[in-house]
Amino acid sequence: MPHNQxxxxxxxxxxxxxxxxxxxxxxxxTPNAQLAASWAAPLMxxxxxxxxxxxxxxxKLAADKDENVRAKAAxxxxxxxxxxxxxxxxxxxxxxxxxxxxxxxxxxxxxxxxxxxxxxxxxxxxxxxxxPPGTLGLLAxxxxxxxxxxxAKNPKTPPAVLQRLSGDPDYPIRAAVAxxxxxxAVNQLGQPVPSEHKQPADQGASPAWLAATGVVPAxxxxxxxxxxxAVVGWFRSLFSHLFAMLVGR
Numbered sequence: 001m002p003h004n005q006x007x008x009x010x011x012x013x014x015x016x017x018x019x020x021x022x023x024x025x026x027x028x029x030t031p032n033a034q035l036a037a038s039w040a041a042p043l044m045x046x047x048x049x050x051x052x053x054x055x056x057x058x059x060k061l062a063a064d065k066d067e068n069v070r071a072k073a074a075x076x077x078x079x080x081x082x083x084x085x086x087x088x089x090x091x092x093x094x095x096x097x098x099x100x101x102x103x104x105x106x107x108x109x110x111x112x113x114x115x116x117x118x119x120x121x122x123x124x125x126x127x128x129x130x131x132p133p134g135t136l137g138l139l140a141x142x143x144x145x146x147x148x149x150x151x152a153k154n155p156k157t158p159p160a161v162l163q164r165l166s167g168d169p170d171y172p173i174r175a176a177v178a179x180x181x182x183x184x185a186v187n188q189l190g191q192p193v194p195s196e197h198k199q200p201a202d203q204g205a206s207p208a209w210l211a212a213t214g215v216v217p218a219x220x221x222x223x224x225x226x227x228x229x230a231v232v233g234w235f236r237s238l239f240s241h242l243f244a245m246l247v248g249r
Contacts, residue, residue: 140164
């Protein structure tokens with residue numbers, strides 16, 4: 001993906017007709033950890049009106065000078081949404097990626113992160129179950145296959161989007177659609193399958209095997225209780241016959 005690397009400020013860049021955010025390029029650390037903490041402090045006071053000792057410690061770690069520490073804070077399942085909103089503007093890709101994958105991140109913020117210029121961030125958003133269906137539909141057309149495959153794996157991806165991804169030229173995306181639990185409830189047109197047309201759960205022995213024993217004619221469905229009793233009786237008579245043969249020797 002072509003990046004606009006001129007200058008270190010924030011801006012946007014357009015790729016394939018879509019607008020992506022452009023942050024500070026290749027910046028590994030916040031320039032001033034104390035300044036970052038000052039941003040988080042008022043927000044955290046609003047988020048934790050009482051107590052909040054654990055989240056205050058998380059606030060401190062979210063302002064750490066090392067991006068990997070900040071990323072761990074952003075990945076924490078106890079990280080409050082208000083702090084995630086702060087970390088979403090972090091110059092480090094790994095931190096924004098962690099925010100995009102956190103289940104506490106608000107849908108509106110996920111929509112913004114879906115336009116991030118870094119594919120790793122969009123990949124995290126594509127796999128988040130809180131991502132709005134419309135945003136998943138946009139990410140399904142992402143130019144990077146790693147983003148599309150996360151959308152294909154997401155159990156919240158709409159049926160129509162799964163149907164579209166089932167024709168993706170990259171086989172990992174098609175394989176991900178095949179493994180999505182929602183795929184079994186979608187027809188080839190991307191529409192939900194009526195409940196009466198869904199394949200029933202296994203109710204016992206295979207009809208084909210029962211047909212081979214002669215207990216159930218070929219083409220019949222699952223065995224009834226009478227049929228099951230007949231199978232048991234058939235086995236008993238078989239064992240009795242074999243036992244008689246052994247005793248008679």
